[in-house]
Amino acid sequence: MLSWVSKILRMKFLSLLGLLSVALVAGVLVSPSLTPSQAQQPAPSNPAATSPAATPTPGRVAGSAASPFGTQTPQGGLNIVVLDPAHGGTDPGARGTGGIRESEIVLDFAVQVRRALELQGFQVVQTRQGNENPSFDDRSATANAQRGAVFVTLHISSTGLPGTARVYVNSDLPPVANAGGLIPWDRAQAPFLGLSKAFGDLVQGFLAQRFKGSPDTAQSASVRQLRTTAAPAIAVEVSSVTVEDRADLDRMAPGVADAIARGTAAFKPSYVVPSTPGALP
Amino acid sequence: MTPSWKYWLIGGLAVAVLAAAIYFPILRRRVKRAARLQQQSEEQARRELTQPIPINPSDPRVKAKVFWVSDAIDSTLAPVTVELPLSNDPALRSKQVLNTLLAGPVDAELRTLPPDASLLAFYLLPDGTAIADFSEALATSIPSGIVSEQLAVNSITRTLEANVPQVQRLKILIHGQEVETLAGHLDLAGTFVVNTKVAQEPAKPTPTPSGTDKPASPAAAAKARAAVPGTLTATRAPGKLAQAESRP
Ligand SMILES: [Zn+2]
Numbered sequence: 001m002l003s004w005v006s007k008i009l010r011m012k013f014l015s016l017l018g019l020l021s022v023a024l025v026a027g028v029l030v031s032p033s034l035t036p037s038q039a040q041q042p043a044p045s046n047p048a049a050t051s052p053a054a055t056p057t058p059g060r061v062a063g064s065a066a067s068p069f070g071t072q073t074p075q076g077g078l079n080i081v082v083l084d085p086a087h088g089g090t091d092p093g094a095r096g097t098g099g100i101r102e103s104e105i106v107l108d109f110a111v112q113v114r115r116a117l118e119l120q121g122f123q124v125v126q127t128r129q130g131n132e133n134p135s136f137d138d139r140s141a142t143a144n145a146q147r148g149a150v151f152v153t154l155h156i157s158s159t160g161l162p163g164t165a166r167v168y169v170n171s172d173l174p175p176v177a178n179a180g181g182l183i184p185w186d187r188a189q190a191p192f193l194g195l196s197k198a199f200g201d202l203v204q205g206f207l208a209q210r211f212k213g214s215p216d217t218a219q220s221a222s223v224r225q226l227r228t229t230a231a232p233a234i235a236v237e238v239s240s241v242t243v244e245d246r247a248d249l250d251r252m253a254p255g256v257a258d259a260i261a262r263g264t265a266a267f268k269p270s271y272v273v274p275s276t277p278g279a280l281p
Numbered sequence: 282m283t284p285s286w287k288y289w290l291i292g293g294l295a296v297a298v299l300a301a302a303i304y305f306p307i308l309r310r311r312v313k314r315a316a317r318l319q320q321q322s323e324e325q326a327r328r329e330l331t332q333p334i335p336i337n338p339s340d341p342r343v344k345a346k347v348f349w350v351s352d353a354i355d356s357t358l359a360p361v362t363v364e365l366p367l368s369n370d371p372a373l374r375s376k377q378v379l380n381t382l383l384a385g386p387v388d389a390e391l392r393t394l395p396p397d398a399s400l401l402a403f404y405l406l407p408d409g410t411a412i413a414d415f416s417e418a419l420a421t422s423i424p425s426g427i428v429s430e431q432l433a434v435n436s437i438t439r440t441l442e443a444n445v446p447q448v449q450r451l452k453i454l455i456h457g458q459e460v461e462t463l464a465g466h467l468d469l470a471g472t473f474v475v476n477t478k479v480a481q482e483p484a485k486p487t488p489t490p491s492g493t494d495k496p497a498s499p500a501a502a503a504k505a506r507a508a509v510p511g512t513l514t515a516t517r518a519p520g521k522l523a524q525a526e527s528r529p
Pocket of ligand 1: 154465
């Protein structure tokens, strides 16, 4: 009789132990959600985009230190594309309900755009390789350190017809020379607006062929990134992060890459460095 | 029976831990909801403080043109005629039309500005420069992107242009602060041209002397900016960030 009671008690003890461990596990599971700020660690950088070849190599294009306008560019004009995967780091850019982040997708797009441009014989310099967030000025500085370069900033929008892509050039920035005759850094794009428009129209034309519903010509917008860039500069924005499946955007990457590469190749002969700033080729 | 109370104690503790583990997320959700409610009511209170833009019924009823989106996908702006009693004072009139724009059209899909954004202050300087100070929600709730941010700014400038001829250009502040971009893309550093007809005349670009065309260094630019504080000074004259008008 007594042994029977103790048996029951032992069984109870075991089940209690089980219950306790369940409670502990539950407690452990609950606690990480207490600190949402910790849970939002920056995503790991894309390993594909961190190839050593992607390191900016401004030294390679060093030629004479002549003005970009006054003389012919060394190596006969356009040969470098500065590619800017926008956002990154603490700035995710546009975010879709399905967890799609603009900052991550543009980095993946950049890998394909880079490959397409290199196939066309261009040297590509990226403003960021992984999940960093350089400032607008830092990104512009990467472009402004090059000669005979064009600048392309890549974006995925929050809105617009999914499956379309738009090219933007900076809105009108009348060049105003300051006392020293220099073009102020904060309006560096001003002398290049005409060239940017020609470049943008070419890329937009190829995008329109590929993505139905896209405009035929580049549009103007006050895009902060473009204003400080002293090169023919465009923003390419793809719609949109609202797609339910990320694959819908991934499928657009080869077409976007091809359009940018073909547009840049088509623009190359017309980029004979202008003798007068902002003049159309 | 001495060990039995121990088992009961352990059992009781385990049940308590389990109950706490189950109850905790519920509690957390409740606390969060309470915090959100408070935030909302703060925003509400601020709106009520800033809102009383006296819609004076004795003001003449005017057919105001307010620019919202014509179609949710296509993203082009179209004027909607709204009959409103509008003041003859340009600053007051601007507040009235901007509040109408913020309130949004009947179809919420066609709005250009986030529903929780509000106009905190509006000033009109004698030279025709207007300063509109919006609540933080304008920057935080707007869908990030070139197309959506440009649409928001264009709806503001075009609504002002259509209804308040005295406003020449507009500077946008967020919660009293000058910000670099609206939501990561659109440049808010300069002023936007509002009155496009007047702006076209003096907008002769100053020819740049040749040979001196290298952009200044960032350090020099920073120095220049420090020497010329603010964006509404002569060196940052109107029209620097003229919006390309994409008329539908
Ligand atoms: Zn973006």
